[in-house]
Amino acid sequence: MIDAIAAILVFLGSAMTVAAGIGVLRLPDVFTRMHAATKVGTLGSGLIMAGTALHFADPAIVLRCILVVFFLLLTAPIGAHMIGRASLRLGITPWTQNSDDETR
Template identity: 50%
Template sequence: MMETAQNLITGGLMIIGASFTLAAAIGLLRLPDLYTRMHAASKAGTLGSGVMLIALAVFANDQAIVTRAIAAVVFFLLTAPISAHLLAKAAYAAGYRLWDNSLHDEMAGVVHKPAPADPEKDEEL
């Protein structure tokens, strides 16, 4: 009886995790610009993989596997949002444009974009 409940909980968590991962994949395909795609990948992808790792921890009967799964969830939660933020900031500084229908550019004036290249100066070199 205990094993049946464990299997049901594991199955439910895997379906939830797969749903979040599917939402992240659809977001990567359908969202209009780099920044919203990165948001979908980092938030929904992290949550989906984290829930699937928790399903692994529920299913496993080995303490080492449970510990590694929980450590991986913590690692994902600590690194994915930070790396997505830094990549988006670097993309903005490199000049990747926001979606044309964006209402507000909160980074304007905060991140300095490089000046456009001067073709006349390049010819002198």
């Protein structure tokens, strides 16, 4: 039963990570790409680490998985914030087109 839960967690994490990659490729500007990379990428990595910790159930591996998730949660928002500030200082403007504007 634990292996099935671990497999589901790893699958969901992989799906989230793929969604983050698609978001980085498809979204229109640096700010929305940054959002996809940090939010969904961190969630996907966290789910994969949770599945890994459940599968192996060794205290050393569980501790490493917790530390990886903690490091990701600590560094991803800071990195995204710094990228956003640098983009604004370089003069990159956020994308403002609404879906209603396409029909006019």
